[in-house]
Amino acid sequence: xxxxxxxxxxxxxxxxxxxxxxxxxxxxxxxxxxxxxxxxxxxxxxxxxxxxxxxxxxxxxxxxxxxxxxxxxxxxxxxxxxxxxxxxxxxxxxxxxxxxxxxxxxxxxxxxxxxxxxxx
Amino acid sequence: xxxxxxxxxxxxxxxxxxxxxxxxxxxxxxxxxxxxxxxxxxxxxxxxxxxxxxxxxxxxxxxxxxxxxxxxxxxxxxxxxxxxxxxxxxxxxxxxxxxxxxxxxxxxxxxxxxxxxxxx
DNA sequence: TACAACATTAGAGCATAGTCTATGGTTGAC
DNA sequence: GTCAACCATAGACTATGCTCTAATGTTGTA
Numbered sequence: 001x002x003x004x005x006x007x008x009x010x011x012x013x014x015x016x017x018x019x020x021x022x023x024x025x026x027x028x029x030x031x032x033x034x035x036x037x038x039x040x041x042x043x044x045x046x047x048x049x050x051x052x053x054x055x056x057x058x059x060x061x062x063x064x065x066x067x068x069x070x071x072x073x074x075x076x077x078x079x080x081x082x083x084x085x086x087x088x089x090x091x092x093x094x095x096x097x098x099x100x101x102x103x104x105x106x107x108x109x110x111x112x113x114x115x116x117x118x119x120x
Numbered sequence: 121x122x123x124x125x126x127x128x129x130x131x132x133x134x135x136x137x138x139x140x141x142x143x144x145x146x147x148x149x150x151x152x153x154x155x156x157x158x159x160x161x162x163x164x165x166x167x168x169x170x171x172x173x174x175x176x177x178x179x180x181x182x183x184x185x186x187x188x189x190x191x192x193x194x195x196x197x198x199x200x201x202x203x204x205x206x207x208x209x210x211x212x213x214x215x216x217x218x219x220x221x222x223x224x225x226x227x228x229x230x231x232x233x234x235x236x237x238x239x240x
Numbered sequence: 241t242a243c244a245a246c247a248t249t250a251g252a253g254c255a256t257a258g259t260c261t262a263t264g265g266t267t268g269a270c
Numbered sequence: 271g272t273c274a275a276c277c278a279t280a281g282a283c284t285a286t287g288c289t290c291t292a293a294t295g296t297t298g299t300a
Contacts, residue, residue, distance in 0.1 A: 004276065015259055018278090023257090028295055045254055050228065057219070059224045060180050063257070073231045073240055083235045087228050094225050097179070098218065104179045105214050107172065108207050111193045115203045120193055124246065135289055140262095143287090157296055159247055183287070 003028075008052040017050065023063050025053055025070060031041045045074065060097065065090070123148070130170040137170065143183050145173055165194065174219045180217065185210070215239055 007014045021040075026049050028040030049070055056066045063078050071077045072086040114120045123134045130137070135153040140146050141160075146169050148160030169190055176186045191197045234240045 002277075013259080014277090016257090019258060025188070037277070038279095039266085054226070055220065055224060057257090059220050069228070069231070073234065080235060082239075084232065087235065089234045090228055091225060091232075094221050094228070097221050100175065100179050101214050101217050101221070104175060105211060108189070108210055110209045111189070112204065112211075113228070114193065115179065115200060118200075122247075133289080136287090138248095139288060157247070158249095159296085178289090 001042050003042070006046065006050070007117055010036070012050060012054070020050070020053060020063075023067065025063065025067050026050065049074065049108050059094070061090075121162050122159055124163070126170070130174070132170060132174070134200065135228050138182075140170070140173060143187065145183065145187050146170065169194065179214070181210075 001009070001013045003017060006017060010017070012020075015098075017026070021028065023064055027043070028042045028046070030038055030040055052070070056069065061069070068086055071089060072083040076087065104116050111120075121129070123137060126132075126137060127134045132140075137146070141148065146162070148162045148166070150158055150160055162201050172184055172190070176189065181189070188206055190209060192203040198206065231240075
């Protein structure tokens with residue numbers, strides 16, 4: 001599919017998709033046999049990746065971190081051990097985030113208690 | 121205390137503290153009786169606020185959102201009902217974050233499974 | 241009184257993550 | 271063949287959240 005369809009499928013703007021491509025998160029392929037244009041073609045895996053990017057961004061991962069995770073899964077860039085190390089590191093940071101969010105909930109619930117009882 | 125001590129107490133640089141002050145998150149007081157300088161003095165509540173700011177930032181809240189929460193707790197700017205609304209909204213967004221992080225954990229565990237079983 | 245260690249303000253600079261504009265070429269339905 | 275709807279690239283612009291520099295003034299100890 002071309003970028004417009006990819007944009008519709010993922011809900012991301014073509015600009016944003018190109019930004020992710022420049023950042024090395026995804027990669028389209030140009031058709032070598034067609035010489036009249038230089039359009040990029042994207043596959044289903046790219047749709048998957050963009051969905052993953054969207055979700056990973058919303059939990060606070062940076063472009064760099066997301067790139068690393070994508071490489072750990074879709075690429076042959078790293079050894080099996082390296083891939084597992086990258087993914088385990090991210091799992092640890094997610095557990096840390098879970099802990100921090102639960103703490104923050106407690107803190108806000110405490111604020112709420114103070115408001116409810118006119119202590120502030 | 122002066123900004124240097126506040127910096128040491130909180131682990132935040134004086135620059136960052138001044139940035140938060142300009143952003144309206146905290147407020148120091150100048151001593152009106154001393155006319156030879158314009159040094160700002162900070163109290164224990166400011167230490168508390170900066171600790172809260174640090175924690176709130178690490179769970180992904182923006183400066184604007186943090187300002188709103190601080191106002192909902194330390195200020196008389198909003199009515200009781202408004203304060204509760206602000207805090208409840210943040211609690212909901214934290215629950216959303218919890219959900220998203222758990223989903224992301226599942227996704228990464230799935231990646232790990234694929235790596236372990238040489239499926240990628 | 242010298243001087244290190246502090247304080248202030250204004251504003252420049254930087255990284256991240258987009259977002260938009262300009263320019264120019266291509267495709268496909270009519 | 272025309273024209274709307276697409277495509278590509280380069281680069282400018284924006285928002286957020288710092289981070290640093292410069293210039294200048296104050297404090298307190300030796």
